Amino acid sequence: MLNSLSIQNYALIDHLKVSFTNGFTIITGETGAGKSILLGGLGLVLGNRADLGALRDATTKCIIEANFDVEKYDLKTFFEENDLDYEPKTIIRREILPSGKSRAFINDSPVTLDVLSQLGDSLIDIHSQHQTLQLADNDFQLKVIDALADNSALLLVYGDQLVSYQKSEKSLKKLLAFQENATKEYEYNSHLLKELETAPLKQGVIEELEEQYEQLSNVETIVEQLSKGHQLLNDEQVGVLTAMTELKLASNKLATFGSQFETLNERILSAFLELDDISSELDVLQEKTEANPLLLEEINSKLQLLYNLQKKHGATDIAELIAIRESLSEKVSATENVALDIKKATQELVTKEKDLEAIALKIRENRIKIIPVLQKQLTESLSQLGMPSASFKIEIHPSEIFTNKGKDALLFLFAANKGSSYGDLKKVASGGELSRIMLTIKAILARYEQLPTMMFDEIDTGVSGEISNKMGDIMQAMSTTMQVFSITHLPQVAAKGASHFKVFKEEEGMITNTKMKKLSSDERIIELAEMLGGKNISDSAVAHAKQLLG
Template sequence: MLQSLAIKNFALIEDIKLDFSEGFTIITGETGSGKSILLDALSLVLGKRADLSSLRNREEKCVIEAEFSLGNYPLASFFAEEELDYDDTTIIRREILPSGKSRAFINDSPVTLEVLSQLGKSLIDIHSQHDTQQLSEEEFQFFLIDSLAGNTSLLEEYQETLKLYRKENKKLKELLDFQKNTQKEHDYNTFVLEELQEAHLEEGMQEELEEYYKQASNSESIRDNLSESARLLSEEETGIMTQMRELSSLFSRLSPYSETYNDLYERLDSCYIELDDISREIYDLADNIEFDPKQLVRVQKKLQKIYDLQKKHKVSTVKELMDIEEEYAQKVTQMENIEGDILLQEKVVANHLKELNSLAQKLHTTREKVVPTLTKSLQSTLKDLGMPNAQFQISLIPTEEYLSLGNDHLSFLFSANKGGNFGLLKKTASGGELSRIMLTIKHLLATKIALPTIIFDEIDTGVSGEIAHKMGEIMKQMSQNRQVFAISHLPQVASKGDAHIRIYKTDIAGRTTTQFQVLSYEERIEEIAQMLGGKNITESAREHAKQLLSKN
C-alpha cells in the first residue's frame, strides 16, 4: 500500500507530505484545485517521463518521494532480478533537475524509467475516465476472463511453450530455406566433387606421372643413347673400357718405382672398377627399355586431367587440388545431412505444437466455463448501478492460429437497452456506462486476484443519487482487502471513505499554491454539505451530510 507521498517544487505544490491509511480514502476539491497534479506526481513516481514544465521554481530541483509497504506483494523476486535491495518498506524517489535531467531511485539505488515503470504497475493502478478504452482491448478482456478462471499459471505455461514452438519452427524454416536456396549450389558442388574424386588424387602422383611420360615418350632416343654409350664403353679395340685397362696396366708397371705412381695406379684401378659398374648398368638399362603404348596413353590422359583441374581451380599442385576436394566433400555432406536434420526438427516442432494445442484447449475450456458466471455477475452488478437492461454476449471461437493469449478469437459484445443490437463496447456504451462497467470489472477482479492500490479518478462522473451510492458501496467493499482511493465530486461516494483529503488552492506571498488537508469528522460534514448544496451551506445540508456519514 501507499503509506506516504512527499512532493516538493512540483506544479502548484511547493512542499507537502501526506500520510495515507489502509481502506478507502476519498479525495475531493473544486475543479482546478489540483487533484490532477496529485495524479501527475504519482505518475512520475510510477515511471512517467518528466519535463521542465513540471517545476514550480525552475531554479530548484523537483523531488517526489513515495513510501510503499510491500509486505503483501510478491515482489522479492523482481528486486532480486534487478539487483535491488528489498525491504518491506520501499521508497521510490524521482528528481527533476533544473537542467531538465530526470533521475529515479528505488531505496536510494538509481534505476531506469523502464525498471521503475515495471515496479509501478505492481504498486498502483490509476484508473481515469479515459482508461475505459481498455474495456475494448482484447488483451484486457482476456485478462478479465483468465483472472476469473484462475488461468495465470496455465497461460504462463502456454506462453512459454509458444515461445519454444516459435523458436523451433523458425529453425525448421531456416533449414528448409537453406535446402531450397542451396539446391542448385549443391548440384554444382556434387559435380565438382565427383570430378575431383574421379582423378584419384594422391600426393606425389603428378611428379611420378610426369617422369614416366617423359621417359615413355622419348624411349627410342633413350634406347639409342644408351646403346651408343654401351658401345663407347665396351668396343673391343677402341672402347673406353679397353683403353682404361691398358692405362691401368701401364701404371701397374710404374707403381713399384714411386709412391706417386702407385697412388695414380690405385686411382685408375678404382675408376676402372666404377666404369665397369656403370657399363653393366647401362647395358641393363638398354636391355630393359620397353614402354607399353597403351600405358603411355593412360598416363597422358591422367596428366591432362590433372592439368585441366589445376587450371580450373587456379592452383599448381595436386596437394592444393586435394584440399579443394576435401572442402567440396564437406559442403556436399552438409547438404546431404540436411534431410535428416529437417526430419529431426519437424519432430521437435510437432511435439511443441501438440503440447501447445493441448494447453490452448485447456485455456479454451476453462474460459468457456467462466463466461456464463462473468456475464451473470456483470449484468447483475450493472443492474444495481442503474443499467437494468445491460446485456453481454461473450463468445470464444478456437482458431488454427496460436497467439500470445491462446488460439481463441474473443467476441465481447454489449447492449445497453432491451431489444437493442449488440455491438462493440466502444461503439455501443456511453462514457458513463463505460465507467460503471469498468468499476464492475475491477470489483470482480478484486475478488479473484491481488490488485495493487487502486485510484479511481472521477469514475462516478455522470451518475448521481442511488447509483452514486451503489458505486461508493462497491469501492468501499473493494477497500476491505486493498487500499482504494477515489477522486470524486459526489457526496454519496465521499461519505463512504474511511479517510478524506480535501485539495484546495490558496494564494501565498502572491503565488497560487495547492494545499492538502486531511479532514476530521466535523470537517468532513462541512465538505460533504458543500458538495450537496454549494458554498452557502445550510443546516439541512449539514444534516444530510451527517446522515450520509452515519450510514457508513
C-alpha cells in the same frame, strides 16, 4: 501498495511528501486545486513521458519518489530478469533535469522508461471516466473471464508449450527455406564436390607430382649422368673403385703394423664399401630409368587439374582445397538429408500442436462454464448502480491461430435497455455507463486475484447521489483486500474512506503552491459540509456530513 509519495519542483508543487495506508483512501479538492497535477506526478514515476515545461523552477531538477510495498505482487522474476535488486519495500525515483533529460531508478538502479512502465503497470491502475478503452480490449476481457474460471495454472502450462511450439514452427520454416535455397545450389555444389573428390587431394601431392614430372621430363639427362657416374667408379684403367681396390690392398698390409694403421684400414674399407654400394645403386637407377610418355602425360594432367582447381576456388594450397571439399560435402549431405529433417520436424510440430490444442480446449471449456456466472454478477452489480435493464451477451469463438491467451476470440456485447439489440460495448454504452461497468468488472476481479493499487479518478462524475453511494460501497468493499484511492467531488463517496486527503492551493506572496494534507475527523466534517453546501457552511450541512460519516 503505495506507502508514500514525494514530489519536488513539479508544476505548482514546490515540495510535497505524503504517506498512505492500506484500505480506502479519499482525495478531494476544489476544481483547479491540483488533483490532476498530483496524478501527473504519480504518472511520471510510473513511466509516463516527461515534459520539461512541467518544471516549477526551470533551473532546478524535478524529483518524484514513490515507495511501494511489492511483497504480494510476485515480482521477484521481473526484478531478476531486469537485473534489479528485489526489495519488499521498493523505491522508484524519477528525475527531470533542466537540460530536458530524464532519469529513472528502481531501488537506486538506473532503468529505461520501458522497464519502469512495466513495473508501474503491476503496481497502480489509474482509472478515469475517459479511460475505458480497456473494456473493448480482447486481452482484458479474457483476463476477467480467466480470473473467474481459475485458468491461471492452465495458462502457465499453455504459455510454456506455446513457446516450445513456436520454436518448433520457426525451426521447420528455417528448414523449408534452407531446402528451397539449397535445392537451387545442389546440382552446382554436387558438380564442384565431384571434381574435388576425383582429384588426388592429399598433403604434399603437388610437390610429389612436380618431382615425378621433372624426372620424366629429363630422362635422357638423368640416364646420361647415371652412366657417367657408374663409369667413373668402374673404369678398368682410371675408375675410382679400381684405385680404391689398390688402396685397400695397401692398407691391409699396413694394418698389421699397429693400431693406428688398423684404424686407417677400417676407414678405407668403409669408403670402398660405400663407393661399391653407390656403384650398384647407380646401375640399378640406370636400368629403372626409362622414358614413359604416357605416365608423363598422366602426371601433367593431374598437375594441371590441381592448378586449375586452386585457381577456380581461390585456394593457395592443397589444405584449402581439402577444406572446401569438406564444406561442399556437408552442404550436399545436408541438402540430401533435409527432406528427412523436414519430415521429422513436421511430425514434432503436429504433436506439439495437438498438445497445445488440448490445453487450449480445456481453457475454453472453463471459460464457457464461467460466462453465465460473470454475466449474472455484472447484471446484478449494474442493477444496483442504476442500470436495472443492462445485460451482457458474452460469446467465445474459436480462433484460427494460437495467441498468448489461448485460441479464443471474445465477443463482448451489451444492451443498456430492455428490448434494445446487443451491440459492441464501446459503441452502445455511454461514458457514465462505461465507468460503472469498469468499476463493476474491477470489483469482480478483486474477488479472484491480487490486483495492483486502484486509483479511481472522478469515476463517479455525473451520477446521482444514490448511485454514487452504491459506487462508494463497491470501492469500499474492494478496499478490504487491496489499496483503493478515489478522487471524488461527491460527499457520499468521500464519507466512505478510511482516510481522507485534501488537495488545495495556497498563495505565499506572489507564488501559488499546490499542497495536500490528511484531514482529521473534525476537518473531514467541514470538508464534507463544504462539498454538500458550499463555502457558507450551514448547520444542516454539518449535520448531514456527520450523518454520512456515521
